[in-house]
Amino acid sequence: MQTTKEIIQENGLKATPQRIAVYDTMKKLGHASADMVGEVLKETYPTLTKATVYNVLESFDEAGLLVRRYSSNNKMYFDVNTYDHVHLYDTAKSRYKDYDDPGLVALVNKYLANRKIPGFSIKKIDIQIVGIADAEAKKQMN
Amino acid sequence: MQTTKEIIQENGLKATPQRIAVYDTMKKLGHASADMVGEVLKETYPTLTKATVYNVLESFDEAGLLVRRYSSNNKMYFDVNTYDHVHLYDTAKSRYKDYDDPGLVALVNKYLANRKIPGFSIKKIDIQIVGIADAEAKKQMN
DNA sequence: TTTGTTTTTTAGAATTATTCTAAATAAATT
DNA sequence: AATTTATTTAGAATAATTCTAAAAAACAAA
Numbered sequence: 001m002q003t004t005k006e007i008i009q010e011n012g013l014k015a016t017p018q019r020i021a022v023y024d025t026m027k028k029l030g031h032a033s034a035d036m037v038g039e040v041l042k043e044t045y046p047t048l049t050k051a052t053v054y055n056v057l058e059s060f061d062e063a064g065l066l067v068r069r070y071s072s073n074n075k076m077y078f079d080v081n082t083y084d085h086v087h088l089y090d091t092a093k094s095r096y097k098d099y100d101d102p103g104l105v106a107l108v109n110k111y112l113a114n115r116k117i118p119g120f121s122i123k124k125i126d127i128q129i130v131g132i133a134d135a136e137a138k139k140q141m142n
Numbered sequence: 143m144q145t146t147k148e149i150i151q152e153n154g155l156k157a158t159p160q161r162i163a164v165y166d167t168m169k170k171l172g173h174a175s176a177d178m179v180g181e182v183l184k185e186t187y188p189t190l191t192k193a194t195v196y197n198v199l200e201s202f203d204e205a206g207l208l209v210r211r212y213s214s215n216n217k218m219y220f221d222v223n224t225y226d227h228v229h230l231y232d233t234a235k236s237r238y239k240d241y242d243d244p245g246l247v248a249l250v251n252k253y254l255a256n257r258k259i260p261g262f263s264i265k266k267i268d269i270q271i272v273g274i275a276d277a278e279a280k281k282q283m284n
Numbered sequence: 285t286t287t288g289t290t291t292t293t294t295a296g297a298a299t300t301a302t303t304c305t306a307a308a309t310a311a312a313t314t
Numbered sequence: 315a316a317t318t319t320a321t322t323t324a325g326a327a328t329a330a331t332t333c334t335a336a337a338a339a340a341c342a343a344a
Contacts, residue, residue: 014340016292035330049294054331056292070212074302075330088262104253108269111246119276120230126270127250134261156311158321177301191323196302198321216331217301291340298333309322314315 011063021045022056026066026080031096033075069096084109087126090133099129153205163187164198168208168222173238175217211238226251229268232275241271 004023005015013019021044025037038053057078060066069077069087073094079087086099108125146165147157155161163186167179180195199220202208211219211229215236221229228241250267 014291016339018293033330047294049296050330051295051332052293059292068214070214070216072210072212074212074216074218076216088259090262091265099259101257104250107249107253108246111249112271115243117230117241117271120232120271120273122271122273123233124272126268126272128268128270129254129259129262129264130266130268131262131264156320158310160322175301189323191325192301193303193324194322201321285344287342287344289340289342291338293338294336296334299331301330302328304327305325307323309320311318311320313318 008065011060011065013059013063013065018045018048018052019056019059021048022053023060023065023080026057026060026078030081030098031069031077031079033077035075037078071096087128088133089128089130091130092132095133097133150207153202153207155201155205155207160187160190160194161198161201163190164195165202165207165222168199168202168220172223172240173211173219173221175219177217179220213238229270230275231270231272233272234274237275239275 002010004020004027008015008019008023021041022037025040026032029036029040034050034053034057037057038048038050041048041053057066061068061078064082065080067079067082069079071077071089071094072091075094077096079096079098081098084102084105086101086104088097088099089095090097104127105125108127112122112125144152146162146169150157150161150165163183164179167182168174171178171182176192176195176199179199180190180192183190183195199208203210203220206224207222209221209224211221213219213231213236214233217236219238221238221240223240226244226247228243228246230239230241231237232239246269247267250269254264254267
């Protein structure tokens, strides 16, 4: 299994201690905002600044190591899982969860493959299922 | 055909001059940020403030007259077309366009209808096709 | 190693979208 | 007309993100 250092280097970036720390934290959190990453790291890495967290996440995004998302609490989120997958977005808790449904992704990709959109070159397809999770789901039912 | 006043009232809101102006502007723009609405209206309606634009759009969202979106330039957008449809998001210009493809929407809805997600109650499905439009699309090809 | 060059990090200020607050206005109700 | 309630206004407050300029680290060349 690859080390974090190797993963970062294979994507064309220098594996600085800050980048390694941010990547490991993102792997642990799955989906997170820059703020959440900083919060987790401030104990083990007190000199790390928010500007660096943003810089590092930005460089990861450019290198394709993660993907940016935007949610309805108006914050940037980052997702370390870069393979094609669907997102569940819980409006009650402003949280993302991956929804691993290759069937749905394949279905939509196949559908769009046959149907070119004139004047538009597709980079990616983003399917987001918005709703309410768990306990809150019950409360809202009637 | 319904007047703006009627549309607003039928959704349970008082049809104030500000609300009428904002609604008409949204209809003209299709997708817009609060800022864009304010910009358009500041000539014909110089006393209208940004706080009011936000208040009005917020009340429209609650009443179901429009729908909020969030895009990768980190801004709130509003969409007057509330029926089920797909969005094209142009990353070059940070702009939304509707992509009216009932087939795709139906396909995804049907697929998900048979597959309940445990612990999650679905409110809506948001399909966004991200890419680059027109002139920019050509430039990026090789 | 030393030197020079480039990249990354840092701290804090600047920016900007959105929300909040409290007063003023308008609309609706009695 | 008087009173209550909802809406608008202006500007201040908040908060996420970006920018700036200096310091530190990494790298390359000699």
